Amino acid sequence: xxxxxxxxxxxxxxxxxxxxxxxxxxxxxxxxxxxxxxxxxxxxxxxxxxxxxxxxxxxxxxxxxxxxxxxxxxxxxxxxxxxxxxxxxxxxxxxxxxxxxxxxxxxxxxxxxxxxxxxxxxxxxxxxxxxxxxxxxxxxxxxxxxxxxxxxxxxxxxxxxxxxxxxxxxxxxxxxxxxxxxxxxxxxxxxxxxxxxxxxxxxxxxxxxxxxxxxxxxxxxxxxxxxxxxxxxxx
Numbered sequence: 001x002x003x004x005x006x007x008x009x010x011x012x013x014x015x016x017x018x019x020x021x022x023x024x025x026x027x028x029x030x031x032x033x034x035x036x037x038x039x040x041x042x043x044x045x046x047x048x049x050x051x052x053x054x055x056x057x058x059x060x061x062x063x064x065x066x067x068x069x070x071x072x073x074x075x076x077x078x079x080x081x082x083x084x085x086x087x088x089x090x091x092x093x094x095x096x097x098x099x100x101x102x103x104x105x106x107x108x109x110x111x112x113x114x115x116x117x118x119x120x121x122x123x124x125x126x127x128x129x130x131x132x133x134x135x136x137x138x139x140x141x142x143x144x145x146x147x148x149x150x151x152x153x154x155x156x157x158x159x160x161x162x163x164x165x166x167x168x169x170x171x172x173x174x175x176x177x178x179x180x181x182x183x184x185x186x187x188x189x190x191x192x193x194x195x196x197x198x199x200x201x202x203x204x205x206x207x208x209x210x211x212x213x214x215x216x217x218x219x220x221x222x223x224x225x226x227x228x229x230x231x232x233x234x235x
Contacts, residue, residue: 003078004115006105007071011035011064019061024073025083027122028052029098032193032233033067042134044088045141048189048233049182049222051089051098053122058086066194068233070102072115083122090182091174094121096223103224103232132157133171136164140176144183145207150176180207185221188214192226193233199226 004027011033030050037044037052039060046052054060056076076083089095098121101114135157140147147153153176154161168176187206191197203214218226 004072004074006111007073008106009069009071011067011069013064013066015064015067017062017064019059021057021059022054022073023056025056025076025079026052026054027072027083027118028054029070029072029102031068031070031102032190034065034190035067035069036063037061039086042130044134046088047186048193049090049095049099049186051094051122053083053085053087053089055084055086060086068193070105079119087122087171089122089173090179090186091121091172092178092182092221094118094173095182095185095221097121099222099224099229099232106232106235130171132159132164133167136168136176137172137179140180141183144180144187147176147180181217182221184208184214185218188218188226189222189229189233192230202226 013033028051030046030048030052032048034045034047037046037060039058044052097114097117101111101118104111104114136153139153139156148156150164151161154164157164165175168179172179174182184207188202188208191202191205195202199214200211203209203211206214208214208217215226218224218229222229224232
């Protein structure tokens with residue numbers, strides 16, 4: 001049996017949790033809505049498709065906007081993988097097993113194997129230049145429909161492109177190019193979960209060339225088609 005306790009958590013728009021810490025390790029899978037989390041003087045903006053790891057004892061604050069999260073909580077001593085670093089994951093390798101786990105859990109199915117798959121995708125992070133990685137991610141978050149070339153992004157941040165690629169992968173678990181695809185998929189997921197707008201319209205708004213392109217990338221990033229994800233998030 002999995003060491004994790006799994007919860008389906010709903011937060012109202014504008015709900016705020018001041019600075020606090022958890023006694024347990026927490027892994028959060030965002031299914032719907034948006035959130036802002038602040039820790040260590042850095043603010044992270046999240047939406048559908050994001051996965052957040054918070055080690056036990058990490059001080060943080062949260063602001064939610066009609067957010068639905070599947071939470072996995074565990075005593076750190078009860079799991080073999082030592083997740084000691086705060087981290088956000090947006091790579092396909094983590095998103096797909098996370099969405100699959102959430103789908104199985106909400107359907108009332110056994111998820112022990114799915115938990116193992118997710119933990120395997122969430123390799124513990126070592127120390128990285130979080131300031132550079134976070135600034136790069138924010139730029140890509142804001143420009144995902146037409147992002148700057150990586151050499152230009154590195155110049156804007158005042159670092160070498162190889163250094164940017166290294167710290168970016170360590171922080172986010174993927175390359176900047178892969179991150180852009182995941183941001184587009186997450187932007188689509190947010191619209192799919194919170195609106196009834198047509199898929200073709202969502203595809204063009206989120207930087208895809210057409211609905212088929214969105215469906216292909218979305219399936220690769222989440223393991224579900226856009227229509228299937230919309231059904232899951234709106235249960």
